[in-house]
Amino acid sequence: MRLLALFAVLALAVTGCSGSETGRPGVLSVGIREPATLLPADLADQAGRLVTGALWTPLADYDAATGKVTPRAAASIESTDRVHWTVKLRPSTFHDGTPVTAQSYVDTWRVVAGEQWVSSPVLTKLLRAREITATAPDTIALTLDRPSGQVPALLAAPGLVPLPASVLASRDWDGFAKAPVGNGPYRLDGGWKPGSGGMLKRVGTGKAEEIELRVGEPAAQYDAVKAGTLDLATEVPGEKHEAMHTDFGDDHHATWALPEAGYLAFPVANPRFADATVRHGFALGVDRAALEAGPLAHQVDPAKALLPPADAPGERSGTCRPCSFDAAAGKALLKQAAFPGGTTVYFGPGAEAWTRTLVVGLHQALDVSVTAQAAPRTDQLDGPSTLDVKLATGSPYELLSELATASGYGDDVFRQNLELAGAAATPEEAGELYRLAENQLLRDLPVAPLWSGHGHAVWASRVHDVTATPFTGPVLAGIGVS
Template sequence: MRLPALLVAAVVALSALAGCSSDEPARPGVVTVGLQEPGTLLPADVDDQAGRFVTGALWTPLADYDPATGKLTPRAAAAITSTDRVTWTVTLRPGLKFHDGTPVTAQSYVDTWQAIAGENWEATPVLTKSLRAKQITAPDATTIRLVLDRPSSQVPAWLSAPGLVPMPASVLASHDWNGFARHPVGDGPFRLADDWAPGTGGTLVRVTPAEGKATEVDLRVGDPVEQYDAVRDGSLDLVTSVAGERHEAMHTDFADRHTTWPLPEAGYLVFPMADPRFADAAVRHAFALAVDRSALEAGPLAHQVDPAHALLPPADAPGERTGTCRPCSFDAAAAKSLLGQSAFTGPTTVYFDPGAGQWTRPLATGVATALGVAVTAAQRPNGRVTGPSTVDLNLASASPADLLSALASASGYSDAGFEQDLTAAESAATTAEAGQLYRVAENQLLRDLPVAPLWTGHGHAVWSPRLHDVTAAAFSGIDLAKLSV
């Protein structure tokens, strides 16, 4: 009599599976979204794609800034203006509110920025090293006034940084940052219904209903491969990342329902300028030409990046680069010849930070093969290193000034002409002029090559036929507020 019992169990199991299948009707206005676990939901400390995606739905930035055109699109701010590029005025839109019902005022921003400046968060350098305002005040509820220590054209880019969004007075008084990250209270188009559940996700509810738009978003943390298959099979509406093993299939499975966009992430090979073995620019160019970026992209980086074609990544670049980036090319013969003309002798080590070993080790092996010298890879020790290092940077703002300065600092590069170019770009009268001068500074770094560009990050998304108007931006990813259902 065991067979009928097994049959009954099988029928029950199949029935349960059917309840989770693609035949289950979608709830009107509800969108299901797959994502990876965010590192944090404290907006000023976010440095990953999933975190930017969720906080981008919970907050509205002061403005959106496009580094390619210099165009500023006001969001929470009605205007960001200056007559001398030293004193800047931010005028907020009236009636802004946090999800707890308290008003968003100019003082909310002033107090939040003071808190950020005092912490070691991802957005802290935007205030302390980039903006460097001598004074930030709130003359009235809708006006923020900033006085800088020098003229700067980059203020709109810095103030548009997603990490500089305001926090309510309750958390600014309690300093319970961990508690706030579990249930963040923003001022954006969606609010978080309950505490974020690590490993599971959370539910976003639209604050102001809009016809044809999602009223609720069910965020589900999970494996990207399984989530991709769930979208393909109809049991999930959208997945915000595509694993490398599904990258090629994406173009046929979702021919007109996939997109990619640049992320504010980039990888570099940083040379120790103080090391006599790398003092010769020919040595640095030889190492740059010995890196097969396409092999890294298709191999250990699993199609999550693009091979670099410039020093400045697309998410941070002031327009298209004119001319080619020779150090971005792979040319093993030229690399070996160039190194042979120098006094360089091996062996050497390429160092990496935790988490970057999976692509730095193949990089070192490829460079060794191309150059014909012994090159190994090792995790970066404490203290000074005696060889090149790989770094992957997450950009906190769309200003090229931040990245160019960071790259020079990372390598110990110092040049009066380069510093003059950065100063001239920052104080330029127009965004077009500033963009040209930042490209001049970029070209100098590519000539002297204290760092070699390797790759730039990009995001992927695929979605079901019931979704429309799927758009994405570098710093926020898929824009849930614009989704049509």
């Protein structure tokens, strides 16, 4: 009996289960990694976005592919001149019972802009409002420094949700992240327990009465769903990628685009990389499939465009030649440009493993000396650098401007198209201009697209209505259990 008890304890530890029974009516058990934080404006990881997506309701949902804006906490987001914007709020309260007002947003955004959190650039670099005021308890007024049609897309950013007055006054961000108070369909009951998880209780329109969040390793959580001891696993490790299709069938697993992508940025001001022919040569020497199947462990798709699916205005009509792997053509281009010798490729935090695989592949494909090195603290690099970009919004403006800045690319026509796209009156007009800007980047190639991230989930037979979005992953409030 002691041996059986020991096996039971070990089984719970491996699966990351908290000890409760899966299958309880109205209770959805969900496996996730440990979130980096539960402070909405300072997170960029999938687990954190999943949890805060249930705890908060954003002003709106934004679909990058169609440009469609669906109001959520906002009743409307409108402008007559794209400089002066008015946001009308629906009546709502925080989980502590205090009202969510226009001043809640104004005060929160002032803090976000000043704290240098992950979402701070949405306000300081992208929105660029001269003035944001609460003109009534349910009305936010924004005055921009130039016309912008991207305001609804920017305000839909998950990091711009409101914080209650209590934490804005105390500024105890670490304490708040352990017991966050949002305005969404679920509240966190009993606080967050690092290494274990937490329990969400329904207070709004969610389908499940309770959601039990269990922290653990993806492989064990995958096996737990398969064994029937967990309802939903929100990440599928690389070694389970192929088995997922047979273990769960087409109606019990899903893949969705994530707001992240990888690039190789060239120092265009450096004479060795000033010729676009050289840059195209290196782009054609990248075996993206080897990155996807190797160090990136099937968590990405090889790039087929500069803009990843989570950030793209519809499907790209033309092919992306620099996204191809053609070693012979790459070598010919470097020879044509008389490229002088090899180069160092620099990497930032978290990108070392896939950068080193990239470097080995470039050396083999192009027959030039290529080494990898951690990026020094300088803006003047003498070689390309890998970029692991995590987006805060669904607007292409954010990514295109960031890529141009990373490479030092300052072409006037590109900048003009980018600004015109940002100011465009309709999603269709903006989409056309963003594609023009993307096409120019693919022609001049200050950055070469490498991969775009995607998420996976698998679920038990009693789970239904699973949908996912780039920023939340599986929408927890919409998932039902039988």
